[in-house]
Amino acid sequence: MPDDELMPIGAFARRTGLTASALRFYADSGLLRPAQVDPVSGYRYYGADQVTRAAALRRLREIGMPLTAVETALDAEPDDAARLIDEHVAKVCEDAAAVRRKAASLTSSLTSSLTETPGLPIAVVQGPVLADAIEQVLTATVREPDIPVLGALRVEATPEAVTLTATDRYRLATRTLVPAEAASATWAGTVDGDQLRAVTQEIRRSTLVRAEATPHALRLRTADREDRHCRLLPEEFPDHRLMLASLPEATTRVAVSKALLLRALEEHPGERITLRATRHGLHVLPAAEPASTGAALTATVTGQDLRISFELTTLYPAVSTAIGPDLLLDLRGPDQPGTIRSADRGDLTTLAMPTEPGRTPSARTDHAS
Template sequence: MPNSELMAIGVFARCAGLTASALRFYADSGLLPPVEVDPVSGYRYYGADQVARATTLRQLREIAMPLTAVEAVLDAEPDEASRLIDEHVAKVLGDAAAVQQKAASIKSSLTDAASLPIAALKGPVLADAIEQVLTATAREPGMPVLGALRIEATQAAVTLTATDRYRLATRTLVPAEAAATTWAATVDGDELRAALAEIRRSTLVRVEATPHGCWLRMTDREDRYCRLLSEQFPDYRLMLASLPEATTRVTVSKELLLRALEEHPGERITLRVTHHGLHVLATEAEPADVPLTAITTGQDLQISFELTTLYPAVSTAIGPDVMVDLRGPDQPVTIRSADRGDLTTLAMPVKPDHSG
């Protein structure tokens, strides 16, 4: 008779989150043999100390790890097991990217329409612009457009825009060659992120449009394809045009402001602007402040932000100094370089009472 401390296969299966049939398979493959098998009935029994191994086995199979690799992970020391898991994830991601690009080629071949040349841009410049603007995106179920990048091309400029509803970032680039046509589309942000390394290493990137995507034609590198989204992008131009005039302006060192934000103890940041300069308050309840040397004009103002909204807007600004235009404690704030206007970010404040 089995030891009373052992568990029947059904009980053990529930503890490990596996089915009895899966346990039989793993036993037959040698990955998880039972402690005891009743010689008469054939019933299998497992020990409580096998639950952790069974749970890890299940989790590894859930990330599509093959049995040979699972066995290596289960029998390895923690550091080696972590390395093997990282190798598996890298392979899965690489395979997925290859499948994605192959599928793009197949879809492109299904239509008789030739790709439409849009613009040519310097690869490193385009990569930096994409990376900067994509900081203003978010993954939100049911609203994929908030994770996307809007690209608008004219003969004179290519504009990249993104928004997560709390921030809006837009940057205008001068193409290396005049744009061939006027074009606008919303491009999948994750696919652009995946292509960033190749874009940055390409001297020139030619953007070509297809009915459902855009090709990024690289110099001496593999071309990349990114899907277009059909959802309507927010009318950000109307929002920008409707902004009231700024009532307060602050010009401050980007490095000093970022350092103050990094050292701030809370999740929300309160800025106080006076004619003496800019102050980063410790908390609203205890308004000990960090004074920053800044050039200020206009009305005195106190305004609060989520750190996750303000910090990316400041960190992506171009140049050593940032210019902040404020319109009131509940109005969008414009953040841009003090001497360059091709990257602009809008950041939404929070109400002083923290009600959102």
């Protein structure tokens, strides 16, 4: 290879995003040998035709693929390389799930050492129902280290009902459950959302779950499994009751098939979506093209004609987790939270904050906090 087609290791490192030390390591391991090594100085030189392999090597290592698998993937045909990547990702996900389960068990053990005092019985709920409710409501959470309650679940229990609530400031989801057995206590607490997610599968396999409150945790007890403790957060939960009480009356109500609306959202190509409700039905439009006809859905619309826009990541979870085949959208105008709930069962309700087309997500007003 002529010298003018070779790059010294420093230049090759800058071009490929790999450090010089990494290139030396990959050369010694046989994954990416230099095209030429000066026999006197030991300087390493690489060819332009090695850039593609080096970039692929870097990206495979960035997703944590082990060296032996990287070598196989680099030398494989495209279809085989894609399969190897998929297998690696599946294993990473399985390992992460196992870590979450072990972490939940460890956290439960550590927390239980602080909660030896008898717990206050607050509710007995059917396990599958409770697991579904936790997963549905937790879709309205977000991980923000500085505001941990935005990733948490607010639990409020009375003898008549157990209410679960979560909010990320742009969405608020709440679901009310009827206890299988009435408890005499009234209690409220904010529970770590990640720890609840980690125990939902165990809860789902239990006929009944007995919830007890301790000073530091919510204890979940089942007949044939180890008790689970989910940490209580000391931070104050947003005043969602005040927000709900201050909502104006809906000006537009839309009854629409959940399946039809979900399909329209899934086929929508953009980050933002506009709903146009008229007496003729519901149109799902690209937010950036207000004159577009979009997807026309059969719907029953009462009240005022309305055009309202949402972030797709805000609206889709609210629609997908709703219960039953039909939805009611209670809309209050383009700058007020919209309510998404089941047409036949209103015990799961989600509020979604609209956005103005053209605004970035960070520019939205925090109406739900």
